[in-house]
Amino acid sequence: MADAFYLPLGRDRYRATPATEGPWSPEFQHGGPPTALLVHALERTAARDDALLTRITAEFLAPAPVTELDVTTQVARDGRNVQLLDAELLAGGRTVMRARAWRLRRAVLEGLDPVDDGPPPPLPDTTVSSPVGLDFGYARAMEWRVAAGATDKPGPATVWTRLRTAVVAGEQPSPVQRVVAAADSGSGVSAVLEWARWTFLNVDLTVHLRRPPEGEWVCLDSRTEVDSEGTGLAATTLWDRRGRIGVAAQSLLVMPR
Numbered sequence: 001m002a003d004a005f006y007l008p009l010g011r012d013r014y015r016a017t018p019a020t021e022g023p024w025s026p027e028f029q030h031g032g033p034p035t036a037l038l039v040h041a042l043e044r045t046a047a048r049d050d051a052l053l054t055r056i057t058a059e060f061l062a063p064a065p066v067t068e069l070d071v072t073t074q075v076a077r078d079g080r081n082v083q084l085l086d087a088e089l090l091a092g093g094r095t096v097m098r099a100r101a102w103r104l105r106r107a108v109l110e111g112l113d114p115v116d117d118g119p120p121p122p123l124p125d126t127t128v129s130s131p132v133g134l135d136f137g138y139a140r141a142m143e144w145r146v147a148a149g150a151t152d153k154p155g156p157a158t159v160w161t162r163l164r165t166a167v168v169a170g171e172q173p174s175p176v177q178r179v180v181a182a183a184d185s186g187s188g189v190s191a192v193l194e195w196a197r198w199t200f201l202n203v204d205l206t207v208h209l210r211r212p213p214e215g216e217w218v219c220l221d222s223r224t225e226v227d228s229e230g231t232g233l234a235a236t237t238l239w240d241r242r243g244r245i246g247v248a249a250q251s252l253l254v255m256p257r
Helices: 032-043 175-183
Strands: 004-010 013-016 051-060 068-078 082-091 094-105 142-148 157-163 166-168 198-202 204-209 218-226 231-239 244-256
Touching: 004 032, 013 032, 032 051, 032 068, 032 082, 032 094, 032 166, 032 175, 051 175, 157 175, 175 204, 175 218, 175 231, 175 244, 218 244
Parallel strands: 004 166
Antiparallel strands: 004 013, 013 068, 051 094, 051 204, 068 082, 082 094, 142 157, 157 218, 198 244, 204 244, 218 231, 231 244
16 A cells, blocks of 8 residues: 555646545546645645635546646635635646635634534444445545444445545645545445446535544545436535534436446
């Protein structure tokens, strides 16, 4: 297993490793690693210590190949309290992904009680090799523990996961990078159709964070709904070991293989 999803080549250029491979083809990446790479770039763009990326939306314009990639970023709106940031991922000069994020200033507000959602789902002791019963690079690069549901049966699932590898070689992944690397698996862990008979590709991923995530572990409490005419929605509640941190959603295109 590779030690990182990406090897830095300098000048905002990276080489994807086999750890990024997705379930549909070894030639194309799972959506989690490139989303984490774009967040890695966004966090370094006009960086601020007093603010948090509270909403990240990734748009998958084309399958991201396992190859050399370029990343660009820009500030779309720069304000004292809010920033709007854009990023693009290019392969061979072609844009294959875009991400847009809001960064909001955080400050202590007197008189507000913390939100109490109760305890997070339990973290099991048993690890599974893949949350979907398939072997591919990205699945091996993550640790998976199933708290509810099953890897070999369709339906809602609650799965804890953490990175076994870095996002970018030589760098410690940030908590937000860890969350988005995991969140794109919501539609997979809660699939309602057989992988051997159907493809269900998400064209986007949106993550909303209420507070900064903490620690290595991220929990996906996910449910997928598919309409009879071929579109679907995967909705995920996100937890860390302290409590609920936000939500994620994915729009799905469903087709027979």
